[in-house]
Amino acid sequence: MSTQLVSLATAETQVGNPALNIAIFGVFVLITLAIVVKVSRGNRSAAEYYAGGRAFSGRQNGIAIAGDYLSAASFLGIAGAIAINGYDGFLYSIGFLVAWLVALLLVAELLRNVGKYTMADVLSFRLRQRPVRIAAAISTLAVSFFYLLAQMAGAGGLVALLLGVKGDWGQRLVIVIVGVIMLFYVIYGGMKGTTWVQMIKAVLLIIGAGIMTLWVLAKFGLNLSSVLGEASKTSLESGGKDLLLPGNQYKNPIDFISLSMALVLGTAGLPHVLMRFYTVPTSREARRSVVWAIWLIGLFYLFTLVLGYGAADLVGGAEIKAAPGGVNSAAPLLAFALGGEILLGIISGVAFATILAVVAGLTITASASLSHDVYNTIVKDGNATPEEEVRVARIAALVLGAVAIVGGIFALGQNIAFLVALAFAIAASANLPTILYSLFWKRFNTRGALWSIYGGLVSAITLIVFSPVVSGKPNDPVTGKSPSMLQGIDFHWFPLDNPGIVSIPLGFILGYIGTVTSKEYNAAKYAEMEVRSLTGHGAEVATHH
Template sequence: MTSSSLVTSALATATVPAGGDVGEPVVNIAIFGAFVAITLTVVLRASRNNRSAADFYAGGRAFSGRQNGIAIAGDYLSAASFLGIAGAIAIYGYDGFLYSIGFLVAWLVALLLVAELLRNTGRFTMADVLSFRLKERPVRMAAAISTLTVSFFYLLAQMAGAGGLVALLLGIDGRAGQNLVIAIVGALMVVYVLIGGMKGTTWVQIIKAVMLVTGAGVMTVWVLAQYGFNLSDLIGAAVAAPGSAGEALVEPGGQYGATEISKLNFLSLALALVLGTAGLPHVLMRFYTVPSSREARRSVVWAIWIIGIFYLFTLVIGYGAGAIVGPDAIRGAPGRVNSAAPLLAYQLGGPVLLGIIAAVAFATILAVVAGLAITASASFAHDIYASVIKKGEVSANAEVRIARITIVVIGAVAIVGGMLANGQNVAFLVALAFAVAASANLPTILYSLFWRRFTTRGALWSIYGGLISCITLIAFSPVVSGKVDPATGASLSMITDPSVDFSWFPLENPGLVSIPLAFLLGWLGSVTSKETGNEKRAAEMEVRSLTGAGAEKAVEH
């Protein structure tokens, strides 16, 4: 069959089903149930060896670099990575693939600047590194607030996405049904983390990563087979599909570059994505699950390979959706661009393949929210409760008990927040999480690791300055209010009323402003501080971060 005839045939059958008619809900529920049963069994087995704080927070540091690398990929590749990027490529082509490049390049920053040094210096959380040679209580509090903020917004986006996506695939209509799905996802998250700790969470992430890469790989081969394994024919079919952007699919400027503001938008987003990854708390915490700095480096290398291969798959899946399903059908689906991959699965393999992809999407959401929950609970219990409130005078068992209570609270907050955000534009929540991580966390981490003159004032100014400026600029940006579709007049902002407009910051991501500002504040706070610093502690941190000497001794205590 030629490319053109395949496209014509596919578009003839690519009617967009209603929300309750996507695939077979019974098949989807059965696959979901099988996934939950398998992962719960794994979590229960993993929980048998949870006896200490190191077991609960860091999985007993018993994971190899390969295992941790696979888990990092499972933690990092969210539903937005799978569904959002595939949809962006289907509609925008070249510009959509730039997201994949940004997410992948970000790991080089993590590998070269953060992974090994962080593993050598800290114990359980990012705040362990930041407070190593500075005044512990104020720095830990600031780092914990930043961690909880990033985790909350990332968690909120995943929960809200779960409501719309899973409810669609299970044939559940109405807001009440979607809220029920959010509650179920939140409850499962609490169970997984409460029982399994980091060990159980890691194994869920490993299973999810294998499912995600395998599912994407099957779809990639299936799509390429329709075009004789010729990528040029596939892209040509996507370009020729009715409703597509035509030749613009293979040229830059489809989504960004039409105006000066859109160019700055892309630069700001790219800066946040590339630098934000190395400051994401739930990613950084994974480096503590390996026994040595060498394994930390190996884990990042494994993660880069897996993530890189996956993003190559999204290129084929995205163009395949554009060619086989068609841009018009994707835009008209309930989830719009996020429906590209599920609709492609339905066209290729019917209800069974859709059910498998639905289970992959469900596993993706569940694994990510579990990783975020344990990170947030560890930050509160280890940094705020044990170090700030109790001033270090607390047993490991009491600390873990507080962490478990925190997980239940986080689960309840995430469920309520996901219900409130359900149906809203949640893309800005993920962008905010990356922007906050790049603004508040990364400058302070780099200054702490590489600049001896860095002081407590510099750390506080950098963290709070980056955090406040980032959230303020997002609140007054077009992603919250004032962005209107010129063709339809409908609001494209979080506030759906197009008449409401209080935006004055023109960019949709604040990274271009808030990230340099955080670096500047960290430098300014340090050079204007009278704090002389602890030279002995600074020298110890430098030696430990570069060589790992003394790191294991610190872990034992």
């Protein structure tokens, strides 16, 4: 391993050449802004703004879903987790990928047939509109907010590292700039502009990761076994763990099962992923888009296996941990080890693009929920014009963007994986039970939906607040700091890092109890929903109202 790399990894300033990195970032931002301006002319109607005019093919939407889903946590976080923990780190990849089978088999086509623009459209179709839409909007905002915090904090840390920005004020400025660019994409571009940004980013990310994967394999004679073996050997020789054995990260199997439940079941309840199904013209295209997404996301997660183990051998666990970005710097350091400053600059630009695209997708989802579910249905009793809705959505995006910027500044240096896992746990606990009951259970009613959403939401957030992730983990012998969010205090009583194993079943149970203790039952409305969800009959009419 080159001495130049080690000295870079342990330096406190930046990795690579800041001027080159800024130039690559600048080129990417200018190109995507030009594309957004070009494709977004005539973004006036609600269908144009929320669903891109339903003009995207299954293939285009599948690429955009991959762009929406492969966040900074996937590219930087999983590669780092594999480099440090080996087998246990790769289980994140498996969990995120298997989750798509749940989305494909249970929700994609049915949601596309029933809804118009948001998750609440589906939930309120056969239930009482006002209370259900308010509950769905609250849970959409909760999931989107935690996801946004993670991405914004990640953007601040990553870009500051790569541009050599020193001190808290520099990182705060970076977060503000990321927020402003993202707001332009969303407010001017709507879903159409955001979708094109996500498609470009997905292609760049998969090509970039693919090139690095082939490069790593070429160094080991195109033999995956030697990559894994050498990485484990290097780790053991430097006093680290055997990266081929399970149990490096999760000593407690119940903790692992809880995290797996959140990852596998969370995707089918993530509002920003569900909203993408409305951008295609037919349910067949909705199915096709998920198949495309599964292939692209699966391919990417296979790349993470090689990138993680490659970084463990070619960079080394100690160097990765000592770098300014910590575990998240594994992929950029590997790029530097392979191709020097140029490859590092390109990979960093792609990582930055990743954050921008995901943040834009989240913001448009949350703003659509506020304008379509809260403003139109609750404030205006369903009488708002599409133009009014779009105007309110743009104002909501501005407010949400400001909140995300402020939240990202406060979340700087916090545990990003914690925030993402929290978003998944809330989605699986509050949204998924209600979606599945709405689509498949004849007897389901309004009380069941409210108990399920609020019960899942409150239990997930409460258990996380009182978990060791927030307080009470012992200090790390290397850094001398506790891995918990709050240092020096301990008020945790829930033993697991992720609440999924408790809060997800609780969401289902509360939905069941709420339903059977209420007399409300509308057989005709369920029959109408069942026909529409399975055949799509009436869905096309609904989209043009």
